[in-house]
Amino acid sequence: MKIDLSAASARHPAARAGAAPAIRALDLQVAAGEQLAIIGPSGAGKTTLLQLLACALPPGAGVLQLDGQSPWQLPRAELQRLRGRLFLAPQVPPLPPRQRVVTSVLAGRLPAMGTWQSLRSLFYPVDIPAAFEALDRFDLADKLFERVDRLSGGERQRVGLARALLSPASLWLIDEPLSALDPMRARQAMDTLLDAARERGTTLVTTLHQVDVALAHFPRIVGLRDGALAFDLPAAEVTRERLAALYAQHEHELDGPPPVIDEVTPASPQRVVMHCR
Numbered sequence: 001m002k003i004d005l006s007a008a009s010a011r012h013p014a015a016r017a018g019a020a021p022a023i024r025a026l027d028l029q030v031a032a033g034e035q036l037a038i039i040g041p042s043g044a045g046k047t048t049l050l051q052l053l054a055c056a057l058p059p060g061a062g063v064l065q066l067d068g069q070s071p072w073q074l075p076r077a078e079l080q081r082l083r084g085r086l087f088l089a090p091q092v093p094p095l096p097p098r099q100r101v102v103t104s105v106l107a108g109r110l111p112a113m114g115t116w117q118s119l120r121s122l123f124y125p126v127d128i129p130a131a132f133e134a135l136d137r138f139d140l141a142d143k144l145f146e147r148v149d150r151l152s153g154g155e156r157q158r159v160g161l162a163r164a165l166l167s168p169a170s171l172w173l174i175d176e177p178l179s180a181l182d183p184m185r186a187r188q189a190m191d192t193l194l195d196a197a198r199e200r201g202t203t204l205v206t207t208l209h210q211v212d213v214a215l216a217h218f219p220r221i222v223g224l225r226d227g228a229l230a231f232d233l234p235a236a237e238v239t240r241e242r243l244a245a246l247y248a249q250h251e252h253e254l255d256g257p258p259p260v261i262d263e264v265t266p267a268s269p270q271r272v273v274m275h276c277r
């Protein structure tokens, strides 16, 4: 899917009256099948930008076009159809705790199903081999019939990503997919997402705190600061100086947050590390 954002501004729905928009006069053009990472300090507007692209939030000003259509001018039914072609993976996937992993993963297909088929699939998983294959790509095939609330945070995050592989979407919007993964799993998960998007010709827009992962995996990097575009460059042209300017006064975020330990219930008390951002 092609994205065309011109002079777009957006405000978080819960922002107080008079607060500055989270996205300000942003221009962004993305070709169908392109892969790009959005980086920037905390509060830069990365999540808000994804919500804008996912048609979860209308632009307060400016224009958003997806495949040449202005979503917010479409009749309701057509807007819903368009939303079915978008897959937004939030940082913490909304997985019902008592659900089986297989059902959670197959929920990625819901936009392509009718009402009756969707309801049925909640009780009788319809394509178990497809769920197995998607989970296997994230090294989670052994969790196929596990309950979601028995997974670790990192496993849940990977189940949320496996959903994308089942979705009929032509635009994947993935918010901070690596926050609960250790560095090895993070690299694996990123490779899997990028390969799967490439195989399908799906456009992939990902926000990332791990600048090193973004630079190593993505051909194009968008730097966002205070809701505005700081740069939009090929990864090879993102210099130390540009990163230093992007993260000025937020230097501690440049190394990315330390990984959360990817364990289920620990057998003994673990050291708790708190990060303030």
Ligand SMILES: Nc1ncnc2c1ncn2[C@@H]1O[C@H](COP(=O)(O)OP(=O)(O)OP(=O)(O)O)[C@@H](O)[C@H]1O
Pocket (backbone or CB within 6 Å): 012, 014, 015, 016, 019, 022, 040, 041, 042, 043, 044, 045, 046, 047, 048, 049, 277
């Ligand atoms: N729940 C909220 N209520 C009110 N305003 C919010 C809320 N969430 C975000 N905002 C506003 O939107 C701005 C951008 O937030 P956003 O979550 O898009 O940034 P971000 O770059 O994704 O941050 P992070 O890296 O910390 O997730 C914030 O600085 C804040 O002003």
